[in-house]
Amino acid sequence: MGSFTPKSFAPLDPQSFSDESKAVVDFIAEYYRNIEKYPVQSKVQPGYLSEKLPDTAPYAPESLDDILKDVSESILPGLTHWQSPNFFAYFQANASTAGFLGEMLCSGLNVVGFNWISSPAATELESIVMDWMGKMLKLPSSFLFSGTGGGVLHGSTCEAVVCTLAAARDKTLEKLGGSENITRLVVYASDQTHVTVKKSAKLIGITKSNFRVIPTSFSTKFSLSPENVQAAIEEDIKAGLVPLYLCGTIGTTACGAVDPIMELGKIAREYKMWFHIDAAYAGSACICPEFRPYLDGVELADSISMNPHKWFLTNMDCCCLWLKQTKFLVDSLSSNSEYLRNNASESNSVVDYKDWQIALSRRFRALKLWIVIRKHGLANLMYHIRSDVDMARRFEALVVADRRFEIVVPRKFALVCFRLKPELESEGSKLNRKLLDAVNSSGRAFMTHGVVGGRFYIRVAIGSTMTEEHHVDDLWMLIKEKAQNCSYSN
Amino acid sequence: MGSFTPKSFAPLDPQSFSDESKAVVDFIAEYYRNIEKYPVQSKVQPGYLSEKLPDTAPYAPESLDDILKDVSESILPGLTHWQSPNFFAYFQANASTAGFLGEMLCSGLNVVGFNWISSPAATELESIVMDWMGKMLKLPSSFLFSGTGGGVLHGSTCEAVVCTLAAARDKTLEKLGGSENITRLVVYASDQTHVTVKKSAKLIGITKSNFRVIPTSFSTKFSLSPENVQAAIEEDIKAGLVPLYLCGTIGTTACGAVDPIMELGKIAREYKMWFHIDAAYAGSACICPEFRPYLDGVELADSISMNPHKWFLTNMDCCCLWLKQTKFLVDSLSSNSEYLRNNASESNSVVDYKDWQIALSRRFRALKLWIVIRKHGLANLMYHIRSDVDMARRFEALVVADRRFEIVVPRKFALVCFRLKPELESEGSKLNRKLLDAVNSSGRAFMTHGVVGGRFYIRVAIGSTMTEEHHVDDLWMLIKEKAQNCSYSN
Structure with a gap:
């Protein structure tokens, strides 16, 4: 061990907090200014970082300057830059100053609002913001606190699915009168449903063979066919199984497909199943009147x-x-412990969000969403969605105008699914993988891929916060440039 | 709807990002400077916030000044101030400048490192930091990446318990050869184990009646008795059940008890159960050699x-x-989807952390822990733990020296469990509740309570970052002052 001897230290001294935080703000602002200089997808090799960093923690403290130098030299080269305007992969994670300010306040106040009393503002702001957001989406009042429902902020869709699956499971097991019935419960999704639903079903103890993956096809643009869902349910009932949970998606990950919410909702009602709508991606778009119809039927969901x-x-x-x-x-999720008992909870006049999520502890996430909504306003938030969709439309038109390319699944939001047309269908995958690799390895853009109906294609998800029209045009130029070298015979 | 018409807007413009972030840094620093002026526990009434905020989102954008004004006037009064030096409730959530800087970088870079390729640095730094931390705790190399194990950062203990329970469940069901055996699986914990374990067991589908709560008592200082665990296991086996998972705790929430890790580990080995150690609170202390013995036997844990x-x-x-x-x-947790496929993952040469947690998406939390460790160094981190323990020892001595009070469970770390001695045991609860309410409602400090062996007591958890000796002395003065009014007859 080193010879450093600690004296009294003040890990949260307001003055050094302020000075050092501002240095990091400058560091991040500079990162944003230079973000286009980095290859979008990191080019490092597995294990690169262990060669740069020591393998044990330091004994003596190190300076912020040294740490930020290491962030610049060792961490940034190993990042895939999700905030780059040339990031078109997966779905974007679009940051904003407003979101960042909310995160700062959340982290700075650092309250743990597991129940109302542990920080009433954290609970109450969350309930208010959930109603704001629900009203922006024109959800029926049956989902709002101001109506007969309510909402909660989770960290991920997976958590939301796990929690609703558990609620559905426990409600149904109660009705069936015995926990041994857990092996009879069946969950329904499509082959386009996010893999998170399958993982969640397994997590809460649904038998692996009781997860139904209903196939979709080009004929329905990869949306779930209500007839096929109903047929699967009927078959399971005949086999003595119990339909539990149906998941419909608005904007699937692979190709942005939308399931028919109204029809699925009717089926779920008929069979007394829990109906969940996963609008992880395209839910945001539904604040615009032109996209809201995709949510029609939401009143039938649980x-x-x-x-x-x-x-x-x-x-x-x-x-x-x-x-x-x-x-x-x-x-399903409530837990009680003596040390958490308090008058407010026992009066049943408050929400205790620990009983609405997996964990006990929770961050004050509502601040972030509240500030995002207020700092932009509904007007700018709609503008933001529409400008991304316009850029996607523009990109789609470029693809359509070039006879070497084709759209694979029609665009609904800001995700464009396209490919180089192969001479032979059997070569389509190889050809487009080559194109994708050529673009990504250039470092000038990062896209990912999908496969639907056996067809490999390239996904361009538009929506990084700093993406502007010229980035989309540059992407198209880059794709065309790389496509030149993807001759059909190679 | 308003008349505001959005023009082009730039939600992540580096200059306004920098200016506005610095304004929020100043706001938080000012909050820390004034934190002792607020009542520690919020005094608001349920529903207070909905009277102050509009019930729908604004159409036009609002200024940061307006938002921060609302934070000051509407949010801060509704907070229970976890960062106050007079916060002695639950367990602390001790923030630091270093932790805040890490959160800022995490949020600013805003990468989503679900698999290696999506941001290699996020994965690799996490693995490196988990080894640093493991070495600080002197964990056997069987838990380290540099050995034969590995680690991951979750958001909460609950997530860690859910994931390890699911792993244990699936491993055991595989061995038993049929998912219907899920109803035979049994989980063991003590009546002092955090309620999160019971909640997690229910979440992953363990039958409610198969969760064993082994009673503890004053005789073992509320630590789990190996004999009682073994007896419960034997009884379950006789009944045709299958022992699955045993949880031992280092520093229980109610009174800071420590379970006998070595003995419990041997039992778990004997019955081929998964043995998890929950060191949520007191694990931090184990970086100091004088506390490390509590971890002896960790080599027997899973x-x-x-x-x-x-x-x-x-x-x-x-x-x-x-x-x-x-x-x-x-x-148990892996999921695969075409859009996530990549060469690095398929080469099996990298860690994909999405398969080590519940959700797909994840924040770059490792930055935070890395900066905390580097900016303080092991030396200051040990100093920090020891100074909190010293303050707790000081407080304990004050309690012991006053014959009106008594220690209820001997202190091991920085949690002191004490009470006003009642004349009649049957009045102990009422008397100490009254004292607790008097202290908390003064706004000058916030403590919580516990009940062990039927005895109600007051918990003083020392460890908020800004707590200094004089705060502890002030707390004792306040308690004595309020105790004057808690006569035995009232």
């Missing part, structure tokens, strides 16, 4: 979730979950 | 978790989980 941390200018992490009958969530 | 967001100067949220056989975690 729960709906969407992620402001994707397309709503809200820094990670933030997932909104609304429920109609919050009682079932609380029944 | 997993161990502790929360830097409690007592390790790391802002929310941050929970370290180490495992010996990471394979079982990954087997």
Whole structure:
């Protein structure tokens, strides 16, 4: 051990807090200014960082300057730059100054609002913001606190799905009268549903063979067919199984497909199943009247979730979950312990969000979403969605105008799915993988891929906060440039 | 709707990012400077905030000044001030400048490191920091990446427990050869184990009646008795059940009890159960040689978790989980989807942390813990723990020296459990509740309570970052002052 001897130290001294925080603000602002200089997808090799950093913690303190130097020299080269305007991969995680300010306040106040009394403002602001957001999406009042429902902020869609699945499971097991019935419960989703639903079902103890993956196809633009869902349910009932949970998606990850919410909702009602709507990506768009029709039928759902941390200018992490009958969530997730007992909770006049989520502890995420909404206003938030969709439309038109390319699945939001047309269908995958690799390895843009109906294609998700029209045009130029070298024979 | 018409807007413009972030830094620094002026526990009434804020989102953008004014006037009064030096409730959530800087970088870079390729630095720094932390705790190399194990950062102990329970469940069900055996699996904990374990067991589908709560008592200072655990296991086996998971705790929430890790580990080995150690609170102390003996026997555990967001100067949220056989975690939690496929993952040469946690998405939490460790160094981190323990020892001595009071459970770390001695045991609860309410409602300090062996007591958890000796002395003065009015007859 070193020879450093600590004296009294003040890890939260307001003056050095202020000075050092401002240095980091400058560091991040400079990062944003230079962000286009980095290769979008990191070019490091596995294990690169362990060669740069010591393998044990330092004994003596180190300076912020030294730490920021290491961030610049060792961390930044190993990042894939999600905030780059040339990031078109997965779905974006669009940060904003407003979201960042909210995160700062959340982290600076550092309260742990597990129940109302532990910080009433954290609970009450969350309930208010959930109603604001629900009203922006024109959710029925049955999902709002001002109506008969309510909402909560989770960290991820997966958490929202795990919690609603558990609520549905416990409600149904109670009705069936025995926990051994857990092996009879069946969950339904499509082959386009996010993999998180399958993972969540497994996590809460649904038998692996009781997770139904309903196939979709080009004929429905990869949206779930109500007839196929109903047929699967009928078959399971005949086999003595119990339909539990159906997940419909608004804006699937692979290709942005939208499931028919109204029809699925009717089926779920008929069979008394829990119906959850996963609007993680495209839920944000539904604040615009022109996209709101995708939500028609939401009144038939039991729960709906969407992620402001994707397309709503809200820094990670933030997932909104609304429920109609919050009682079932609380029944399944509540926990009581003597040290948490307090008059407010026992009066039943307050929300204790620990009973609406997996963990006991929780961050004050509502500040972030509240500031995002206020600093932009609904007007600018709609403007933001529409400008991304316009850019995607522009990109789509460029693809369509070039006869070497084709759109694979029609665009609905700001995700464009396209490919180089192969001479032989069997070569499509190889050809487009080559193009994708060429673009990504250039460092000038980063896209990912999908496969639907056996067809490999390239996904361009537009929506990084700093992306402007010229970035989209540059991307298209880059794709065309790289496509030159992707001859069909190679 | 308003008349505001949005023009082009730039939600992440570096200059306004910098200006506005600095304004918020100043706001938070000012909050810290004034933090002792607020009542520690909020005095608002349920529903207070909905009277102050509009019930719908604004259409036009609002200024940061207006927002910060609302934070001051509407949010701060509704906070229970976890960063106050007079906060002695629950366990502390000790923030630090270092932790805040890490949160800023995490939020500013806003990368989503679900797999290696999506931001290699996020994954690799996490693995490196988990090894640093593991070495600081002198964990056997079987828990380190540099050995044969590995670690991951979760958001909470609950997530760590859910994930390890699921891993144990799936490993055991595989061995038993059928998912219907889920109803035979049994989880063991004590009546002092955090309620999160019971909640987690229910979440992953363990039958409610198969959660064993082993009673503890004054005779073992509320530590789990190995004999009682073994007896419960034997009884379950006789009944045809399958022992699955045993949780031992280092520093229980109610009274800071420590379970006998070595003995429990031997039992778990004997019955081939998963043994998890929950060191959420007191794990931090184990970086000091004088506390490390509590971890003896950790080599017999399958997993161990502790929360830097409690007592390790790391802002929310941050929970370290180490495992010996990471394979079982990954087997249970892995999910694959075409859009996530990449060469690095398929080469099996990298860690994909999405398979080590509940959600797909994840924040770059490792930055925070890395900066906390570097900016303080092991020397100052030990100093920090020891100074809190010294203050607790000082407070304990004050209690002991006053014959009206007594220590209820002997102190091990920085949590003091005491009470006013009642004339009649049957009046102890009423008397101490009255004292607790009197102190808390003064606004000058905030403490919580516990009940062990039927005895109600007051918990003083020392460890808020800004707490100094004089705060502890003031607390004692306040308690004595209020105790004057708690006559035995009232």
